[in-house]
Amino acid sequence: MTTSTSKYQYICNDPEKCVGCQFCEYACSFNKTGSFNVYRSRIRTVRAHEIVAASITCRTCEDAPCVLACPRDALTQDAETGVIHVDAERCDGCAWCVEACDFGAISINPGTKRAEMCDQCADNEEGPQCVKWCPKGALELTTPDRRAQKARHELILEEVTAAKK
Amino acid sequence: MFGYSGKILHIDLAKRKSWVEPKAEPWYKTYIGGTSMATRLCWENIEAGCDPLAPGNPICIAGGLFAGTPVPVGGKWGIASKSPLTGFIADSLSGSWFAVALKRSGWDGIVIHGASPDWVYILVDDDVVTFRPASHLLGKGTFATEEAIREELGDDQVRSATIGPAGEKGVLYANVTNDGRQAGRTGHGAVWGSKKLKALSVRGTGDVKVADPETLLKLALDISKTAQGPYTEKYRVLGTASNVLNMNRLGLLPTRNYQEGEFEHAESISGEYLKEHHAVKTVACAGCPIACEQMRRVNDGPYTGAMSGIEYESLYAVSSNLGIGDVRVAIKLIELCDQGGMDSMSGGVTLGWAMETFERGVFKKEDFKCKKYPEGFEPNFGNGEAAVALCEMIINREGIGDLLALGTRKASAKVDAERGSETYKWAMHIKGLENPGYDLRGLKTFALGASVVPRGGCHNRSAAYDVDISGEADRFSVDEKRGALAKDSEEYAAVYDTLPLCKFIRRCFTGKADRAGAWPVIAKLINATTGWDMGYDDVDMIGVHCITIKKAFNIREGWTRKDDHLPWRTQHEAMTKGKSANCMVTEKELEYMKDQYYEAKGWTKKGLIPKEQLVKLGMEDLAKEIGV
Incomplete structure (x- = not known):
């Protein structure tokens, strides 16, 4: 099981809520390319089984393996946000970062032959468009720690409600 | 042109070749997409008057105008052929990622001609068409076939429309499945089977170009938000199974092959009951912000582990319509139909006809001999075990399943000719297609x-x-x-x-x-x-x-x-119970x-x-x- 121990925010999907509709992919590809092409989306929906649907994007790992793997030092990680930047001048599309990513969150743009990944819509004032668009509220910009807090909180609330009954 | 590529792909299974037909804007303005365009393609390409299972009956597929765009619930496609059940137009729709892949592959429609000598599946890889052997996929269920093709091609973006064993064996109401959804009615699966076509797989990597993406996105966002509100609550919470109790109250819930419209066990097959006892997950078609597909699972008893998406129209057909009040049997039957690649509505109504034919003494126990029950069995209304056995026999065309695979019209005509009976009086179909879940x-x-x-x-x-x-x-x-x-x-x-x-x-x-x-x-x-x-x-x-x-x-x-x-019954026999009693047309x-x-x-x-x-x-x- 792959894990991320990041302190950084990332876009997290709740598979209980996700219905696999792909709206996140449309929002992403439109924001980044101006067209509707889910192949160019930096968040990818997976329907692996009749009832399993979720979408996955960059987890902003600490000591990100993609950054370490890049032989041309084209990838750098923002120390404050954890977002990975691709230097299009240096990147030659070798795809070592794609191989290094445990989450399958990186792809090579077939047009530019450069690596692409989620930057949490750094270029859009409204923030991540996939989060804004998700009709089921399944996506959230959060950190693993905040997720854990929330899980604990929800668990306790559930127990209390059950006890009251 | 925006929204269209202006091209129809033709594929000939016998000659193993493909060609492109350009279409002009006025044609698109008239026929748009979906069932209309698919029917028009069928009109243009069929050998009029042909046997529906002959090579001259084409498979005509039309994309959706909004597939591949963010327009909510636009991820759909249409399919048309001449129906082996009715002899008239067979047109169906399905919502799925297949629709989106089709659109992105750059084809507005696909027409498949002829019949293949060996089992094949077709891969449309953007603009490259290949014919691939499919004999290793035979006997596989619909979902397993999709998975096997994705595995074989090494790409989970490949989307396939497939047939199951029912289509391979020519059950006349076999259907075509994609991503767990069906182009369900009128027997497309039998047409595919007659052409030895196991699947149509599509990989589409292109952009979908629209005239005004910003306006479209804004409209889509607004509609999608509204779709989270009260207007779609029924579908999101219980799904269409919420109709069970409503129809029962109105005396319209088909019960025991449409003899009555009120079912004494309606509560235990209701959407409410299913949600409370069998809920697993809700899923959506491609690009759908509503999500109505309620996945329900059996957690105990002989069918433990069976799971299917429950729609009202499948549900009534295999529960109240068969006098079955144990919803676990219904989940199992719908799973069998979905995985076997067969229309659960026509399947359920045909089972209902068989049960009534048995109860009225035309069919005898020995008519129901099969490998599992060498002495035969007694399929009375309410007998879930018999319904499951019969359903499997239809999919495999074993024993009497071979007859039931013809649907109510043809099966009743055959039985009546052979035995001098009048089973047509309870064959619940119009034009040969079995009736829906509303007593007319x-x-x-x-x-x-x-x-x-x-x-x-x-x-x-x-x-x-x-x-x-x-x-x-x-x-x-x-x-x-x-x-x-x-x-x-x-x-x-x-x-x-x-x-x-x-x-x-x-x-x-x-x-x-x-x-x-x-x-x-x-x-x-x-x-x-x-x-x-x-x-x-x-x-x-x-x-x-x-x-x-x-x-x-x-x-x-x-x-x-x-x-x-x-149907004869609708015109000659009134119901005796419920709010629609004493009515006929x-x-x-x-x-x-x-x-x-x-x-x-x-x-x-x-x-x-x-x-x-x-x-x-x-x-x-x-x-x-x-x-x-």
Whole structure:
């Protein structure tokens, strides 16, 4: 099981809520390319089984393996946000970062032959468009720690409600 | 052109070749997509009068105008052939990622001709077509086939429409499945099987270019937000299974092969019960913000682990209609149908006919011999074990399953000819397609609507039950308005089926589902996609064109007025219980309403289309062939 121990925010999907509709992919590809092409989306929906649907994007790992793997030092990680930047001048599309990513969150743009990944819509004032668009509220910009807090909180609330009954 | 590529892909299975046919804008403006375009492709490419299972019957696939764009519930595609069940038009829709892949592959439609000598599946890889051997996929269920193809091609973006064992063996109501959804009715799976086509796989990597992406996105976002509110709550929470108790209250829930309309175990097969005891997850078709597909699982008993998406129309057919009150059996039966690649509605209604035929003594225990039960078994209403055994026998065409695979019309005709019986009296079909989950005896307007639908017994192509149930029309009597109401309902539904958009979104445009509420927003969606300048009347015409091409297809295949009929039972036997007791639709009432309907359509008394009207609709080539 792959894990991320990041302190950084990332876009997290709740598979209980996700219905696999792909709206996140449309929002992403439109924001980044101006067209509707889910192949160019930096968040990818997976329907692996009749009832399993979720979408996955960059987890902003600490000591990100993609950054370490890049032989041309084209990838750098923002120390404050954890977002990975691709230097299009240096990147030659070798795809070592794609191989290094445990989450399958990186792809090579077939047009530019450069690596692409989620930057949490750094270029859009409204923030991540996939989060804004998700009709089921399944996506959230959060950190693993905040997720854990929330899980604990929800668990306790559930127990209390059950006890009251 | 925006929203279209302007190209139709033709594939010949016998000659192993493919070619491109360009189409011009006026053609698209008339036929748009979905069932209308698929039917038009079938009109252009079929050898008229051919046997539906002969190579001359093409598989015609049409994309959705909004597939591959963020327009909510637009991820749909349409398919048409000549139906092996009805001999008339077979048109179905399905919502899925296959629709999106098809759109991105750059084809507005695909026509598959001929028949292959060996089992194959076709891969459409953007603009490259390859024929791949499929004998190793035979016997695999629908979902397993999709998985196996994805694995084989090493790409999870490949989307496949497949048939299951039922299609391979030519069950006449076998269907085509993709992403767990079905182009369910009228027997497309049997047509695919007759061509030895196991699957059509598509990889589409292109952009979908629309005229005004920003406007489209904004409209889509608004509709998607509205779709999280009260207008779709029914679908999101319980799914269509919420209809069970409503129909039961109205005395319209088909029970024991439509003998009654009220089921004593309705509670235990209801959407509410399913949610409380069997809920697993809710999933959506591609690009759908509603998500109505309620996955339900069996947690105990002999069918533990069985799981399926439960829709009302599948559910009534295999539970109340078979007198089965144990919903676990229903989940199992629907799973068998879905994985086996067979229409659960026609399957359920055919099982109902078999059970009644047994109870009335025409079938005997020994008619039901099979490997599992060498002495045969007794399929009384309510016998879940027998229903499951029979369902498996149909999929494999084992024993009496071979007969039941023909559907109620052909099976009853065969039995009656061989045994001198009158089982046609409880064969619940219209034009050979098994009836939906509304007893027509208590819904006079819908009885007309269903009888005239080109593809046969169906709840989707006509929604005339709306006016009956809402009280706009008196559902127990007939007046002079029914023809116009049936016409309006059918043409309204045809707009959605042609774009196609799922009808569950119909109230989310403005809060009002009627034409005034929906058409202006739909026009905006079409215009932002295509750059056209469509208005209210143009949207309305989409439905008129759709019905016209379907009807024209049927006329060329030999349709006459008597083909717009009702099941014998609907006309001759009243229910004894519930709120729709003592009702029938008499021959006189039906013929009176048909007169009204043909008149409202501007057709002749015989139900044929005047040349003049076809020319006025811009369908001159139809006028030459079938106009009067």
